[in-house]
Amino acid sequence: xxxxxxxxxxxxxxxxxxxxxxxxxxxxxxxxxxxxxxxxxxxxxxxxxxxxxxxxxxxxxxxxxxxxxxxxxxxxxxxxxxxxxxxxxxxxxxxxxxxxxxxxxxxxxxxxxxxxxxxxxxxxxxxxxxxxxxxxxxxxxxxxxxxxxxxxxxxxxxxxxxxxxxxxxxxxxxxxxxxxxxxxxxxxxxxxxxxxxxxxxxxxxxxxxxxxxxxxxxxxxxxxxxxxxxxxxxxxxxxxxxxxxxxxxxxxxxxxxxxxxxxxxxxxxxxxxxxxxxxxxxxxxxxx
Ligand code: SF4
Ligand code: SF4
Numbered sequence: 001x002x003x004x005x006x007x008x009x010x011x012x013x014x015x016x017x018x019x020x021x022x023x024x025x026x027x028x029x030x031x032x033x034x035x036x037x038x039x040x041x042x043x044x045x046x047x048x049x050x051x052x053x054x055x056x057x058x059x060x061x062x063x064x065x066x067x068x069x070x071x072x073x074x075x076x077x078x079x080x081x082x083x084x085x086x087x088x089x090x091x092x093x094x095x096x097x098x099x100x101x102x103x104x105x106x107x108x109x110x111x112x113x114x115x116x117x118x119x120x121x122x123x124x125x126x127x128x129x130x131x132x133x134x135x136x137x138x139x140x141x142x143x144x145x146x147x148x149x150x151x152x153x154x155x156x157x158x159x160x161x162x163x164x165x166x167x168x169x170x171x172x173x174x175x176x177x178x179x180x181x182x183x184x185x186x187x188x189x190x191x192x193x194x195x196x197x198x199x200x201x202x203x204x205x206x207x208x209x210x211x212x213x214x215x216x217x218x219x220x221x222x223x224x225x226x227x228x229x230x231x232x233x234x235x236x237x238x239x240x241x242x243x244x245x246x247x248x249x250x251x252x253x254x255x256x257x258x259x260x261x262x263x264x265x266x267x268x269x270x271x272x273x274x275x276x277x278x279x280x281x282x283x284x285x286x287x288x
Contacts, residue, residue: 001283002159002166004185006209007192008201010172013221013245014191016255018169019044020262020272022130028164029130032155034181035171036119036135036144043258047124047132055135055150056115057098057143062089066110073102073111082111098146118147121154131158144177152184173201174208182209186283188216189242194226202230206237215282219275222247240282243275 005021007014019041022031033041060073060082067089074084081096082089093116103111119137126132135151137144155166170181182188188209192202202218209216218234223244234241245251245261245268254264262272 001187001280002168002185003187003189003279004168004170004182005189005191006170006178006182006205007172007190008174008203008205009197012172012191012193012198012201013219013255013261014172015040015044015169016261017189017191017219017221017243017245018167019260020268021276022167023127023260024262024269024272024276025130025165025167026276028162030155030158030164030166031126031130031132031169032151032166033132033134033169034148034151034177035169036137036147036151036177037171039134039136039169041132041169042122042124042134044260045126045130045132047122047126047130047134049122049124051123053121053123053150053154055118055121055147057096057118057146058100058103058113059093059096059098059116060091060102060111061114062091063110063112064089066108067106068108068110070107072105072107076101076105094142097143117141118143118150121147121151123154131164133158144171145180148177148180155184174204178205179208179212182212182214185214187279188212188214189219189279190216190239191219191221192230193222194220194228194230195222196226196229198222198226199229199233203233206233206239217242217279217282219243219245221245240278242278243271245271 005018033039071084081092122134124132171177218241224247262269
């Protein structure tokens with residue numbers, strides 16, 4: 001089972017939900033931090049690092065002595081990452097999406113493959129059994145989906161080893177990276193808070209993810225704050241609210257210290273165990 005924990009905006013407690021679920025998970029588990037712009041799962045799970053891999057993207061390097069300026073590569077590239085201006089052939093590596101099309105189409109084999117560094121993927125183990133995968137985007141790198149795909153590949157390789165479940169900490173929002181992060185999931189858990197901003201971003205997330213046709217569930221953080229619009233919306237759209245985290249000062253303090261919410265007290269621990277079991281029930285009780 002692959003569960004993506006997502007939210008319409010940052011600061012809703014998405015990572016807190018992911019890490020709290022992780023420590024009550026009683027099966028082999030991979031936690032994939034796909035919030036590669038600002039990964040923070042490791043701040044809570046404190047994994048012991050096992051390996052770091054650099055993720056790269058293939059980019060074109062033109063051999064001008066072989067290039068006949070036919071322009072086929074420039075015509076093909078949808079991203080204008082390779083262009084022909086008169087007799088000048090130019091590449092813009094930061095705009096390249098690494099599709100490899102220009103290398104394949106060049107009739108003169110004038111384009112070699114270079115590499116652009118996207119960032120790193122760190123693999124570790126937390127508490128002796130939770131495999132953690134963290135994508136960390138290079139400062140200045142604009143595109144996060146290619147690095148996310150690198151982490152997703154490693155995630156599937158880990159699952160193939162022992163049928164582990166996966167918790168994905170998705171980037172906040174509803175942009176391309178967020179959509180990419182939930183693409184592999186069996187269930188999307190939307191974390192929200194019952195405030196006006198929380199409600200607005202929550203509805204955006206619901207609208208964005210709905211066309212994927214995946215089961216969705218809701219965790220309400222800071223319950224007791226704000227109003228009932230999130231609850232009313234869930235009722236109207238038949239979205240199950242699987243857990244509520246109360247709005248309490250000790251919870252905020254616990255989080256600020258980098259501690260795991262489900263370990264604050266017995267009641268919170270039980271609510272995350274119940275959340276885990278409800279997610280399994282939503283997945284038909286299946287473990288695969
Ligand atoms: S396709 Fe090859 S030969 Fe044609 S312009 Fe591009 S690099 Fe030059
Ligand atoms: S690899 Fe693809 S995206 Fe990059 S320059 Fe070539 S055609 Fe454009």
